[in-house]
Amino acid sequence: MNSQLLHRQEKLPKKLPKCTNQAQFNLKQKVMKIGIITLPFNWNYGGILQTYALQSALKKLGHDSYTINRNTAPMSLKMKVLSYVRRSILKVLFRKDVVVRTWPTKEEEKTIRQHTDRFIQENVKTTDLFRSEKDFKNIGKYDFQAFVTGSDQVWRPKYSPVLENHFLGFLPKDSQAKRIAYAASFGVDNWEFSGRQTEACASLAQKFDTISVREDSAVELCKDKLNVESIVALDPTMLIDKEEYIALVEKDKIPKLKGSLLNYILDLTPDKKKIVDEAAEELKIKPVSIMPKGIFREMGKKRLEDCVCPPVTNWLRGFMDAEFVVTDSFHGTVFSIIFNKPFIAIGNAKRGITRFSSLLKILGLEDRLVLGYQDNISEMIKTPIDYQKVNTLLEGKKKEALQFLENSLNVN
Missing domain, CATH: 3.40.50 (Rossmann fold)
Structure with missing residues (x-):
């Protein structure tokens, strides 16, 4: 691997080992139990398939991975009230044919997600459901030896209520688990972190063993804002062949x-x-x-x-x-x-x-x-x-x- 893979940890560089003999490499390989941190599941097809593909790629490398299954952050009560009042006014005063309640109930969401949820249940290995970000405190029971953050816009504040969790901030200080970012994305090429988030996440990023990002602009953001080196890697969906996707379609007829x-x-x-x-x-x-x-x-x-x-x-x-x-x-x-x-x-x-x-x-x-x-x-x-x-x-x-x-x- 080239010098771009040098990564700062406590200001000392760490270099990934170079693998030149695949057979020799495989003899040394250790099967690991891996936890994947990505955005919570919803009905986003790309988000679901990038998780599926990353697990598939890790399995082909001989590892056992689980995606952390999390609830999406609920719409705040304040936003619900504001939305309800605004739309009620439109409906009554201006006789607008608008939907007053814009958020689905849990049962309605279950109906909306019935097919995407089935795909996840049948094709993606997950942990038990984490009902809130606080449930990360229970992650120790899975005995993960490594964590992979990514892919998708995991490092974009607007999609991450507790951004530090996507930088593995829930791990205890003495954790020996490997910390890897795979094709992590900020989503945009400008910096959206607050000052507090920048300070906290920079400290956590510097504990990672290796970091790859999805966009070339993210390499500069990592260097300038988080003080870490990174490389660009493909979105996980591109790590597996199209024939694997075709097989999924054929299985469902x-x-x-x-x-x-x-x-x-x-x-x-x-x-x-x-x-x-x-x-x-x-x-x-x-x-x-x-x-x-x-x-x-x-x-x-x-x-x-x-x-x-x-x-x-x-x-x-x-x-x-x-x-x-x-x-x-x-x-x-x-x-x-x-x-x-x-x-x-x-x-x-x-x-x-x-x-x-x-x-x-x-x-x-x-x-x-x-x-x-x-x-x-x-x-x-x-x-x-x-x-x-x-x-x-x-x-x-x-x-x-x-x-x-x-x-x-x-x-x-």
Whole structure:
């Protein structure tokens, strides 16, 4: 491994061992029980699949991993009251046809998540449910020998109520467990931590054995704000072959979708719809969506069935069958690449563009990223992607990432 893998711990550098003989390396390998810290499960397909893929990759390396199963942070009472009052006023005074209660009950959420929860139960090994962040105090009962933080936006404060837990702040001071960050993401290229969070998380980050991040901008943030070295690693979903995803779809007997222009748009705008419409016209193919028909805050309890998230394997089938993909999702972009589909990725400033640009730069696909409708969209739609070149680059990065994980788990 190169000198970038030097990591500061108490201001003394630690270097990952270089593995040149795979057979010799495997003889020395120690099977470890690993705890994975990522964002709480919800109905986010990319979040679910990156956890599945990381566990699959660790299993292939000979290790046994469990994802910490956590509740999402509930909407605060203050926000519920403000939302309820505001929408009640709109409904009464302006006769607006709006949903007054914008958050689902536990039973309604269970209905919405029925398919995604089933996928997790069948395909992801988890701990018992941690009902709150305080439950991390009980993690010792699992006897984990290593912890992996990542991937996804685990280091973005807005998604982490107790940010220090994503830096393994719950571990006792005398813990001997290995501490690894794999493809951890800040989500954006600017610093969002408070002064207190920066101080606390910098101290914790310096206890990590190795750190990899998902975006090149994160390398600088780690160095400048946390005083640690890091390298860029692939999102976990790219560590396993597409055939493994296809096998999941076939196991669930998901039928072919009716349409081959995959429209996976999280935040629909007129600009984005215009791109989808132009692709449909240019390619003479029918758009298809793999999203639920609506979201609860817009549909409410009366249209709960329209809010049910389709199965994860239905989502995967969309990429399998697509002739072309238009998406504003990071993982939508990732799975377009995994399945070698021509695509247009629409950057989303609110959700973070650096995630897109960093990945596409690595694979020589920067020209597939747009920030909205532009004059050359028609030309982009017609221009093929050289996936032979992309796959060669991807395979190289995949080997590097797996080697990082191997070495990190076996470093003394």
